[in-house]
Amino acid sequence: MPEAYLFDIPFYWREEDKFNREYDRDLANHLAAFEKQTGYPLTDNLRMSLTDGFWRRYIAPWRFNQVVGWVRLDKLGSQLRGESWFMNAKRAGRQVSKKQFSLHGKAFELHVWPEQTSQEIFAAIVEDLRRFEKGSSCRIFLDLECLESLGPFVDWRQLMDSRIGA
Structure with a gap:
């Protein structure tokens, strides 16, 4: 009986708002340190250039670069299953760039x-x-935004009654 893949749900090592607060704090510290080191106030162009470089080194944005795993939702007969896929790394963090x-x-x-x-x-x-x-052995944060936006409009009953993944 073949499974029918439905979609993937990402999960992260840190919540988005916490990641963004840390990014804002670290960027402000970076810009302040640059100003202090040079002794001159930042121009708008220099601020934009420094911010762009910092953004790339910070491995941002969160949604696409801070993923540490996925839950793949499948239908198999009368069951819905979630398979967990985790990143192969000893430790999760914002600087992990090569993920498998x-x-x-x-x-x-x-x-x-x-x-x-x-x-x-x-x-x-x-x-x-x-x-x-909640039961994961390491702290993870599921991004259910897409599922919670789309899910109420899906006819789950009809999907389960269909021959897909039967």
Whole structure:
């Protein structure tokens, strides 16, 4: 029975707002140190140039460069499954630039019953993902923004009743 891949949900080593606050603090320190070292105030062009270089060295933006893993959502028969894929690195952090991901195991396995509504199926998916996030051996932060935006509009019941991944 072939699985039907549905989509991937990224997870991160740090929450986006915390990463951005640290970036803003570190950038302000970097610019202040440059001004102090030269003894001159920064011009707008120099500030933009320094900020651009700092941004690239900081391995930003968060959404695309700070990913440490993925949960791949699949349908297999009457089940929805989440496989976890983690980065092969001893330690996660913002400076990890060469990433390779390997299958880590099952994030969750959800049996969907014929009497469950589309809303109940979607709620169960989100609940299982949250449980995986909290139960992970290392601190991770799932980015459920796309799933939570799109999920309520998906007819999960029809998807489960379809021959996809059957």
